[in-house]
Amino acid sequence: MAEDADLLHAYARRGDVRSLSALVKRHAAWMQALLRGLLPSAADADDAFQDTWMKVIRSAGGYRGGSVRAYLASVARRAAIDRLRRGGRTESLDVEDEEGRSAAEAVPDGAPTPLERFESKATSEDVRREVASLADGPRQVLLLRIEGELSFREIASELGVPLGTALTWMHVATVELKKRLGGAR
Amino acid sequence: MNEDIEFNAFLKSRLEEGTGMAPSSLAEIERAAVREAAARSAEHRVRVRRWGGAFLLAASLAAAAGFFVMQAATAPTPEETVADAIELLSVTDETELEETDSVAEMLLAWQDAPYENAVSDISIY
Numbered sequence: 001m002a003e004d005a006d007l008l009h010a011y012a013r014r015g016d017v018r019s020l021s022a023l024v025k026r027h028a029a030w031m032q033a034l035l036r037g038l039l040p041s042a043a044d045a046d047d048a049f050q051d052t053w054m055k056v057i058r059s060a061g062g063y064r065g066g067s068v069r070a071y072l073a074s075v076a077r078r079a080a081i082d083r084l085r086r087g088g089r090t091e092s093l094d095v096e097d098e099e100g101r102s103a104a105e106a107v108p109d110g111a112p113t114p115l116e117r118f119e120s121k122a123t124s125e126d127v128r129r130e131v132a133s134l135a136d137g138p139r140q141v142l143l144l145r146i147e148g149e150l151s152f153r154e155i156a157s158e159l160g161v162p163l164g165t166a167l168t169w170m171h172v173a174t175v176e177l178k179k180r181l182g183g184a185r
Numbered sequence: 186m187n188e189d190i191e192f193n194a195f196l197k198s199r200l201e202e203g204t205g206m207a208p209s210s211l212a213e214i215e216r217a218a219v220r221e222a223a224a225r226s227a228e229h230r231v232r233v234r235r236w237g238g239a240f241l242l243a244a245s246l247a248a249a250a251g252f253f254v255m256q257a258a259t260a261p262t263p264e265e266t267v268a269d270a271i272e273l274l275s276v277t278d279e280t281e282l283e284e285t286d287s288v289a290e291m292l293l294a295w296q297d298a299p300y301e302n303a304v305s306d307i308s309i310y
Contacts, residue, residue, distance in 0.1 A: 015222025024206070024214055032204035033197070046210065053214045057221045127199035146193045147200065176187060177196065180207055 004068035012060035020060075024053060028068065031076050034147040037131050037139065038080040044087070051079040074158055075147025077140070122181045130180045138173035141166050 002010075002022070010019035033051065035045035055075050063071055131139060140159060144150045150158065156166040 011218065011222070015218075015226055017218045017222060020218045021211065021215055024211060029201045029204050030197075030205040032206065033200040036204065037200060047207070050210060050213065054217055057214070057218050122199065123201035124199040127196060129198065131196070137301070142196075143200075146197045174192065178192060 001032065005063075005065070008056075008060055008063055008068055011057075012063065020057070023068075027072055030069075030147045030149075031072060034073060034076055034143050035080055036128060037143040037147070038077065039083060040132070044083055046166040048076065048079045048083045051083060054099060067149070070148060070150045070154055073144055073150055076148075077144065127177075127183065130177055133180075134173055134176060137161070137165070138169040138176070140175035141169040142177075145170060 002019070003028070004023060007019040007023040007026075010016040011023075027089050028049075032045060032049055035048045035052070036042060039045045039048055052072070052075050055078070056072065131142065134142065137159070141155055144158065145152070145157045152170070153163060156163045159166065161169075
């Protein structure tokens with residue numbers, strides 16, 4: 001199976017559309033999940049998915065090595081930000097608090113999920129809803145980590161926050177989701 | 186730590202559940218990719234023609250200039266022509282040695298004379 005980077009280069013250098021299609025299919029699931037976590041609706045996520053690949057198509061030559069998945073996740077996040085801005089929404093994915101305090105404090109307390117609501121009972125809709133209700137910082141770190149598979153250093157760089165903040169936000173997101181989804185695991 | 190890894194895997198599987206790409210979405214991406222590749226290819230051809238033309242012109246000019254410089258640098262002076270003639274005479278057959286010696290002497294005298302004079306003197310013979 002061809003490497004992601006080879007597929008991307010094949011399109012960038014030779015205009016090989018089949019390579020690009022293979023790349024789109026290979027990365028569709030996690031990218032959709034990432035965008036659905038970052039945006040308020042599935043329709044927005046679908047549009048942002050298209051926007052992401054349009055950006056990749058136009059700037060494929062700009063890929064400078066490293067993890068293609070991390071590169072795509074970064075492009076997808078920017079596409080999500082653009083879509084939120086175009087839609088005139090009040091939410092923002094721009095992280096402004098470099099200390100991470102407000103985001104940690106901003107995590108809504110929410111009613112604790114009953115303990116009996118174990119993981120096996122948490123549907124994908126439950127998970128999506130709870131992820132969507134996280135504060136921006138922890139939500140983005142969580143999604144970039146588990147869907148984009150970025151390292152914490154890459155996440156910190158992508159969000160423009162210190163490494164410690166990225167780690168704190170990941171911890172906040174995990175603790176909060178465990179609590180809300182039943183603390184099963 | 187393992188617990189966190191397992192929890193993240195669980196989240197990932199739930200978040201990716203039911204996510205799929207509509208065929209129309211892929212088709213639209215592919216059409217855009219074809220358009221972009223064609224535009225990039227056309228742009229590349231124009232650039233190659235432009236730079237290729239400029240390169241050929243520069244190469245032609247450089248070759249022409251090189252030819253003239255080489256001609257000027259390697260053209261023999263009258264003195265060198267006479268010297269070559271003397272050298273040629275020195276390797277002729279021994280039976281004609283006396284005759285060639287006298288010609289060589291004459292050429293040696295011409296060697297320092299202006300080229301035009303030497304040519305007119307030779308034409309006498």
